[in-house]
Amino acid sequence: MESIPLFSVREIKKIYKDKSNWFKKGRVVEIGPVSFDLHRGETLAIVGEAGSGKSTVGRLLAGAELPDGGKLYLGDDEINWNDSKFFCQNIRMIFQDSQKSLNPTVRIGDQLEQPLLFNTRLNKEQRLERINNALRKVGLLPEHAGYYPHMFSGGQAQRIGIARALILDPQVVIIDEALAPLDPSLRAQVINLLLELQETLQLTYVLISHQISLVRYLSDRIMIMDQGKIIEAGTIDDVFETPKHPKTQKLLKSLDM
Numbered sequence: 001m002e003s004i005p006l007f008s009v010r011e012i013k014k015i016y017k018d019k020s021n022w023f024k025k026g027r028v029v030e031i032g033p034v035s036f037d038l039h040r041g042e043t044l045a046i047v048g049e050a051g052s053g054k055s056t057v058g059r060l061l062a063g064a065e066l067p068d069g070g071k072l073y074l075g076d077d078e079i080n081w082n083d084s085k086f087f088c089q090n091i092r093m094i095f096q097d098s099q100k101s102l103n104p105t106v107r108i109g110d111q112l113e114q115p116l117l118f119n120t121r122l123n124k125e126q127r128l129e130r131i132n133n134a135l136r137k138v139g140l141l142p143e144h145a146g147y148y149p150h151m152f153s154g155g156q157a158q159r160i161g162i163a164r165a166l167i168l169d170p171q172v173v174i175i176d177e178a179l180a181p182l183d184p185s186l187r188a189q190v191i192n193l194l195l196e197l198q199e200t201l202q203l204t205y206v207l208i209s210h211q212i213s214l215v216r217y218l219s220d221r222i223m224i225m226d227q228g229k230i231i232e233a234g235t236i237d238d239v240f241e242t243p244k245h246p247k248t249q250k251l252l253k254s255l256d257m
């Protein structure tokens, strides 16, 4: 294993003023601090109940939200939080509802072309080649570029979400609850696809899920969050075999293992 981690996260945190209801008005919600190191090709799962802060961490990692503290490094380089182009090119996110995150009025090919237009200097022919390759990588066909989102099933839409995340050849991919909405057989297919892509492209994944059962076979390490804090972290085998925190033990008990 390489000695320098590919992706290092140091004490990132986010502070929100809770506006969710009148009684809690003014209450401060603090997410983090969160720190971890990931080597190239590894997967970290972030697991926690609704509201534990995992999606906030995902958005911070992808540069979609600015933190109230902390640092990110890709290899040796500290990432500038305001460098959205750098985030676009290196750290991408796959969302839960691919169908909804696609623009219904724009053909898939044009949606895949947008990040290439904004972030690369490829010419039209090169862009088309990238789009065809991205579609093939996720098990779709070049002719699918001419289709509109509604012409795809949920599983295919998820594949398009993956193609879109990979089109700029990122190093880190944040997968936020992207497996939860799929039925078990489709989910197995998407998990296999993610594992295959990870191996061929040496991708580094952060997998965010509220279902601990979904992450076991995809992850090397796991971090459990509760009320904005990390309550347990370790290798997947250690945490599954000897969970230390009572909440982790409860999450695992609910698995019916």
Ligand SMILES: Nc1ncnc2c1ncn2[C@@H]1O[C@H](COP(=O)(O)OP(=O)(O)OP(=O)(O)O)[C@@H](O)[C@H]1O
Pocket (backbone or CB within 6 Å): 016, 017, 018, 019, 020, 029, 031, 048, 049, 050, 051, 052, 053, 054, 055, 056, 057, 210
């Ligand atoms: N934009 C925001 N403004 C104010 N509070 C927020 C904001 N985003 C998240 N929060 C608060 O931060 C906490 C964590 O939310 P977050 O969505 O990160 O949790 P989560 O574990 O991903 O939950 P879920 O699975 O429901 O998405 C919650 O208390 C939420 O109300």
